[in-house]
Amino acid sequence: MAPAARREVREAYERLRRYFIVALQAGLAAGLAWYVASTLLKNPQPLFAPAAAVGTIAAAIGNRIRRTAELLGGVILGVLVGDLLIKLIGAGPVQTGLVVALAISLAVVIRGSGAVMVQAGSTAVLLGT
Incomplete structure (x- = not known):
């Protein structure tokens, strides 16, 4: 060789x-x-x-504990916001946009990192669609 x-x-x-x-x-x-x-x-x-x-x-490769906590926090936030709002307003393109915007906004309010915001938004997308 x-x-x-x-x-x-x-x-x-x-x-x-x-x-x-x-x-x-x-x-x-x-x-x-x-x-x-x-x-x-x-x-x-x-x-x-x-x-x-x-x-x-x-x-979470690298700083595992912190990154894992952030990612899980974002998923939990996205699930809570997404599930609650989809039950209230239904699913569709407008509702998905609203759920994503609210999930990310809530992540900002609680001082979530970029990873928290991305996970909250992407989780809300999955629930909205």
Whole structure:
């Protein structure tokens, strides 16, 4: 094998070794979130729970505790605002825009970081659509 090819293989192995635990954690979190949403919460289409779990694990690389708390806070905020408002005003393009604007506004009021605002808004989008 040529030296360049060996170097590429070695670098790929090091990347995999470094991030394999994240991949395992994300897989475990996705499976557990699907199980909880489906079995315990009786959600017939538990797509959002595993997606949020994977997003939280992946985005929290680095300063894990703080970032995870921020991301979860944003998801919780988006779910609370989105669920309440969609029940009150229904779903549709105008309602989705309103829910997103209100979820992000509430994140700003409670001094949420950019990650909190993004998670609150994107969670509200998922609920609004």
